[in-house]
Amino acid sequence: MCFGSKKDVGDGEAPRPAQNQQQQDAPEHKIASVPPQYHPQQQQSQFQQPAGPPPSHRPPASSGGEDYAPPPGPPPGQRHGDGYGPPPGPPPGQRPAEAPLVPSNRPGDDFAPPPGPPPSHRAQQGGDDFAPPPGPPPGHGASGAEDYAPPPGPPPSHLNNLSYVAPPPGPPPADNKPQHAWEAVVPDTSLFPPPPSFFSGFDRSPANNATEAEAEAGEQWCAQHPLIAPITLDDHAVAALNAHNPRLMQPDVYRGTLTCTAPGVWEGRTNSQATDSTIIAYPPLYSVMLHSPLAPSNAARRKTIYYEVQLTQANPRRDICLAMGFTALPYPSFRMPGWHRGSLAVHGDDGHKFINDRWGGKSFTTPFAPGERLGIGMTFWDAGGGRVEADVFFTRQGREVGRWNLHEETDAEQDLPVTGLEGYHDLSCAIGTCGETGFQVIFDPARWLHRPAGY
Secondary structure (H helix, E strand, C coil): CCCCCCCCCCCCCCCCCCCCHHHHHCCCCCCCCCCCCCCCCCCCCCCCCCCCCCHHHCCCCCCCCCCCCCCCCCCHHHCHHHCCCCCCCCCHHHCCCCCCCCCCCCCCCCCCCCCCCCHHHCCCCCCCCCCCCCCCCHHHCCCCCCCCCCCCCCCHHHCCCCCCCCCCCCCCHHHHCCCCCHHHHCCCHHHCCCCCCCCCECCCCCCCCCCHHHHHHHHHHHHHCCCCCCCCCCHHHHHHHHCCCCEEECCCCCCEEEEEEECCEEEEEECCCCCCEEEEEECCCECHHHHCCCCCCCCCCEEEEEEEEEEEECCCCCCCCEEEEEEECCCCCCCCCCCCCCEEEEECCCCEEEECCCCCCEECCCCCCCCCEEEEEEEEEEEECCEEEEEEEEEECCEEEEEEECCCCCCCCCCCCCCCCCCCCCEEEEEEECCCEEEEEECCHHHCCCCCCCC
16 A cells, blocks of 8 residues: 655655554554654665664663763773783784685684794793703713712621622632533534435336336245345356356346357347346355355455446437346346345436335436446445445446445335345346346456456
């Protein structure tokens, strides 16, 4: 509803609507008057903000209804005479841009901290923040006046204690005694030879192996043909031994040729179809009746037997399947020497030594090479008390490259007895062949590259 128009302009008050009875009965309220500068005919789109703070921010009125403003200047307690001054640093609006800001969502609250430590950490005269004085603590001073050594003698509480006795001066009496020159008595163990390889036996050879059935057949043959007692050689056999001209007996399973080319020299050759076989010489190189260190006829109480083998033809295969050693009699000719009782040999395909060992032997030397001259021998001597000791040695190209004692410490669980090799049985030369190879057996000492003692 419109209460007037632009034509109804006057100085009188604008008409008011009639008030109902409820409003008339209401308590009388103070009606705000229109400011005198307001005129209905002068309509303005914007009003000028009145001076002073809003009514809600004005200080509470006094009993007289008067509003007082704070007096100019600082409070009485912070005036110039009381040490009042502006805070250090630039005003907040002029702070350097690189100064770190304190995150805040309120305007004007991004002040940088004042320089220096916080007030609680500032050095104050007579304050409670002290630095340690220079130098060591009084009890550890450099001067001798502050660093005392304990007085001589026992502590005061032990003055009357007779159990407290100071040690006498000088070294203990035991140090005055001359020490035993044990270093001169006990030799340097680093100069000892290496210990025997007790557990170096192989279950299988890394080169060639016979079947288990062949090994069992050899054991059964040995069980059916035990070792014979030493025999007495006839005159022809003794003459052959003295001339170093024994005879090589070709076994039935041998596949090849075997001929005597000179006194004390035999040459053999096998073909590719040759199986395991052992060539045995007769008469035996070691005769108990003639050569035992315990025999009355052996004044030297010592005997050495030896022979050499020259490899004349390289095996077309990588391995040279030739073995050389000694054996007691009899021995299965279809087996290689060293695989059964009373026999030992060094095998050329793997370089292992076999002593009554039908498995893989023990490490001893390197495999044989084509064209090599090889030699093997045994030395027996009187060890006293009716015992005979024996050493086995091996040569290559005329030089001794290995030796072992027949009774060296062995593994009781893996190694078998050396019965038949200890000097109480006759021993013959034993040469084993398998596959294609060529060789020359030399018994004549004049043709040897190595001359052992006793020849």
